[in-house]
Amino acid sequence: MNHQITRSTVLSRTAGVVALLLVVALAAAPWWGSSATLHLIGEFSVYLALATLWNLLAGYAGLVSVGQQAYVGLGGYVLFSAALFAGVHPLAAIPLAGAAAALMAVPVAALVFRLQGAYFAIGTWVVAEVFRLCAAQLAVLGGGSGISLPAQVTKQLGAKAVREASIYWVALALGVGCLVLVWLLLRSRIGLALTAIRDSEIASSSLGVPIAGVKYAVYILVAGLTAMIGALISLQKLRVSPDASFSVNDWTAFVIFIVVIGGIGTIEGPIIGTIVYFLLREFLADYGTIYLLLLGALAIAIMLVAPKGIWGYVAARWGISLFPVGYRIKWKD
Amino acid sequence: MDLLNTIVQGILVGGLYALFAAGLSLIFGVMRLVNIAHGDLIVLAAYAAMVVVKATGLHPLASLLLVVPLMMAFGYALQRLILNRTLGRDLLPPLLVSFGLSVILQNGLLATFTADSRKLDGGALETASFQLAGISVGYLPLLMFAVAVAVIAGLQFLFYRTALGRAFRATSDDAEVAELMGLDRARIYGWAMALCLGVVAIAGVFLAIRSNFDPFMGPGRLIFGFEAVIIGGLGSLWGTLAGGVILGVAQGLGAEINPGWQVLAGHVAFLLVLAVRPKGLFPRIDG
Numbered sequence: 001m002n003h004q005i006t007r008s009t010v011l012s013r014t015a016g017v018v019a020l021l022l023v024v025a026l027a028a029a030p031w032w033g034s035s036a037t038l039h040l041i042g043e044f045s046v047y048l049a050l051a052t053l054w055n056l057l058a059g060y061a062g063l064v065s066v067g068q069q070a071y072v073g074l075g076g077y078v079l080f081s082a083a084l085f086a087g088v089h090p091l092a093a094i095p096l097a098g099a100a101a102a103l104m105a106v107p108v109a110a111l112v113f114r115l116q117g118a119y120f121a122i123g124t125w126v127v128a129e130v131f132r133l134c135a136a137q138l139a140v141l142g143g144g145s146g147i148s149l150p151a152q153v154t155k156q157l158g159a160k161a162v163r164e165a166s167i168y169w170v171a172l173a174l175g176v177g178c179l180v181l182v183w184l185l186l187r188s189r190i191g192l193a194l195t196a197i198r199d200s201e202i203a204s205s206s207l208g209v210p211i212a213g214v215k216y217a218v219y220i221l222v223a224g225l226t227a228m229i230g231a232l233i234s235l236q237k238l239r240v241s242p243d244a245s246f247s248v249n250d251w252t253a254f255v256i257f258i259v260v261i262g263g264i265g266t267i268e269g270p271i272i273g274t275i276v277y278f279l280l281r282e283f284l285a286d287y288g289t290i291y292l293l294l295l296g297a298l299a300i301a302i303m304l305v306a307p308k309g310i311w312g313y314v315a316a317r318w319g320i321s322l323f324p325v326g327y328r329i330k331w332k333d
Numbered sequence: 334m335d336l337l338n339t340i341v342q343g344i345l346v347g348g349l350y351a352l353f354a355a356g357l358s359l360i361f362g363v364m365r366l367v368n369i370a371h372g373d374l375i376v377l378a379a380y381a382a383m384v385v386v387k388a389t390g391l392h393p394l395a396s397l398l399l400v401v402p403l404m405m406a407f408g409y410a411l412q413r414l415i416l417n418r419t420l421g422r423d424l425l426p427p428l429l430v431s432f433g434l435s436v437i438l439q440n441g442l443l444a445t446f447t448a449d450s451r452k453l454d455g456g457a458l459e460t461a462s463f464q465l466a467g468i469s470v471g472y473l474p475l476l477m478f479a480v481a482v483a484v485i486a487g488l489q490f491l492f493y494r495t496a497l498g499r500a501f502r503a504t505s506d507d508a509e510v511a512e513l514m515g516l517d518r519a520r521i522y523g524w525a526m527a528l529c530l531g532v533v534a535i536a537g538v539f540l541a542i543r544s545n546f547d548p549f550m551g552p553g554r555l556i557f558g559f560e561a562v563i564i565g566g567l568g569s570l571w572g573t574l575a576g577g578v579i580l581g582v583a584q585g586l587g588a589e590i591n592p593g594w595q596v597l598a599g600h601v602a603f604l605l606v607l608a609v610r611p612k613g614l615f616p617r618i619d620g
Contacts, residue, residue, distance in 0.1 A: 118367030
């Protein structure tokens, strides 16, 4: 044997250690950060999670959905309903929202999976619009104008500092959790199938990859997790409304831009994209519409010049991977 | 009588939806492109008409003489400069580029024209109507419907009776073989998009006369057009008219029951068709 098969490299082991230290430092943020810092990192985690999930859906399973806001909004509305009408503790309602959305995704998938490619994208958008319009009909949850979480429910989360810290930890856990989950998933047997589907649907199907089954499973898993994030968002904002909770711009357009800019079909892409997105936002958000114009133009430019995004370019140029999912052959001399 | 009235008005509104859908169906047929910015281009045409009307004092319908060629030129350039570069085996690039374009158009219109909702003044045409069997039929909706029928008939003629239409069909069937036969694919796609935006211009002006519009109306129009395409059956031009009519009637009936259900009823009709006849009601027969 003059060769050895490994999954990790020096770089990836270093990246793993750095990531671990970073997560520990971030988990301690309630002790060293201000309320504004917690809010910013919490928001970062939310976008990291949404981007990671959309990347799994579109970048690997080939399901380009423009309707993930359906599950973000659904998660928020399930949390509010559970907390208001069934007295469920708001944090306990988060997994409940995930389960409800995963259940809901079964019939939705049966419908939208009848559409192919780009028509699938708009079909998912229609479903999200149906969810939004139905939410606007729910008079008990404020109808078209939405509703704020009443004080007696907010109190269950403790005093202000405790509430902020616990919502922050849930955000961090979901952000890191989604990333780790997708990473582990891609290293598994299903991940191999997904990577094969990403590279060529026809070839993977001829090798016996059960494409339809894998796609269904991924769609339902992503729907459930997206709804958990949606439930968390409703806690961060302490409010749900049809227009904000089911916003295509906030929960899908930005997420798509993040993934495209960072690099679609890679684990690292959404991380890089989220960092770029937040940097751009910090410097340009004051310009309002100009900022969105720039974001749209940047996404188009990346798609035309480097369709694999920033990380795709780096990975192809230097052959590196921070969170490897494949195997490498190492030759001994 | 109320019910009959609702149905008649719904059918006539369906003409407008068919105009939204025809362009979408056309470019999908020729190059398998789904343009997410389609609705925003309709709104862009509405604003272009507004600018023309303000500058020249023309009637909005007369402004079409300028807006249609302008939008066609824009479509040709857009296709040649940007969209052609995204077409290939991968579905993602055209989808994401047109998504970016949609965001750019919305915010560009917002920055130029503010978020105020506008409307074009169609003059006496807007309110004029005649009585037909006890139902009041407006001239504007009737004209809209007639124009939709004419546009679709025109496209149908162009597709099946002209050299350009033959080039469209050949490229649609097999782009590579069509190129071997000496067709310039990039130019043909450019012409298809120009034609599509010509239809979009007509749709945009009727939209602007019929109701208020603002920079963020695009996605909603895209969805109506898309629903009409799927209800009617992919690849069928007359199908888009049927799809538009069904959508218009469903929305009318929904609004009759509860004003909040107007758009929802259209979506439900679409989902029902998708559940029962996923290929649409009048699919093109392949082969």
